[in-house]
Amino acid sequence: xxxxxxxxxxxxxxxMASVARxxxxxxxxxxxxxxxxxxxxxxxxxxNFAQEDNIDGIAADIVREMFKRAGVSYSLTLRFxxxxxxxxxxxKPGYGVFVTARLxxxxxxxxxxxxxxxxxxxxxxxxxxxxxVNDLQQxxxxxxxxxxxxAIAEYLEGExxxxxxxxxxxxxxxxxxxxxxxxxxxxxxxxxxxxxxxGVSGLKTVLRFNSAQLYLALNKDVPDxxxxxxxxxxxxxxxxxxxxxxxxxxx
Numbered sequence: 001x002x003x004x005x006x007x008x009x010x011x012x013x014x015x016m017a018s019v020a021r022x023x024x025x026x027x028x029x030x031x032x033x034x035x036x037x038x039x040x041x042x043x044x045x046x047x048n049f050a051q052e053d054n055i056d057g058i059a060a061d062i063v064r065e066m067f068k069r070a071g072v073s074y075s076l077t078l079r080f081x082x083x084x085x086x087x088x089x090x091x092k093p094g095y096g097v098f099v100t101a102r103l104x105x106x107x108x109x110x111x112x113x114x115x116x117x118x119x120x121x122x123x124x125x126x127x128x129x130x131x132x133v134n135d136l137q138q139x140x141x142x143x144x145x146x147x148x149x150x151a152i153a154e155y156l157e158g159e160x161x162x163x164x165x166x167x168x169x170x171x172x173x174x175x176x177x178x179x180x181x182x183x184x185x186x187x188x189x190x191x192x193x194x195x196x197x198x199g200v201s202g203l204k205t206v207l208r209f210n211s212a213q214l215y216l217a218l219n220k221d222v223p224d225x226x227x228x229x230x231x232x233x234x235x236x237x238x239x240x241x242x243x244x245x246x247x248x249x250x251x
Contacts, residue, residue: 030073102217145164
């Protein structure tokens with residue numbers, strides 16, 4: 001009997017300790033960084049710097065709601081270029097960056113919350129193009145434009161292709177129409193959204209070569225209880241239909 005009581009008491013103490021560890025410091029604040037990557041995140045005024053309510057987009061709306069529900073404080077800043085904010089999130093405790101593809105080579109670099117939304121990888125051509133390619137190796141004979149520092153550009157480089165990179169992905173829509181590149185390696189739906197913003201429509205999908213999911217990447221110093229709480233709230237938002245409603249409002 002005493003043994004059972006002792007085990008019960010020990011179990012209760014462990015449970016209390018677990019709950020105590022799961023408490024989130026009310027003063028803890030996450031520094032969130034993002035970029036202009038419509039329709040997922042974008043500055044309302046279209047510039048390369050914005051803060052807080054001046055940032056719009058699918059991911060921005062989802063991340064705000066997720067942090068609100070989790071009761072975690074944050075600041076939100078949109079900056080340029082992507083390479084810089086990715087490096088800050090990688091190196092600075094308490095920082096995070098969104099949205100970014102969760103790739104095997106990045107898995108151990110961050111703590112992840114998501115997925116927030118899909119991002120298929122495609123090669124787009126002009127509407128009047130007669131290019132036909134069956135795989136990336138065949139596409140390598142053409143001039144391929146991509147976004148500098150983006151996962152798609154890194155993937156192409158890993159496949160021994162040499163994409164012509166631009167500092168802003170929407171530049172590739174203009175370069176495609178001007179004949180400066182033959183194909184544009186970008187995300188879908190992001191690429192088509194960017195193209196429409198540049199007055200470009202009717203682009204053809206020549207090849208769909210990968211599918212990725214986009215995430216919030218948090219510095220490894222962010223406490224596990226913060227990551228777990230954010231993930232739990234995002235899962236609830238998805239089950240309630242909130243995430244689909246946000247996606248539908250932009251696409």
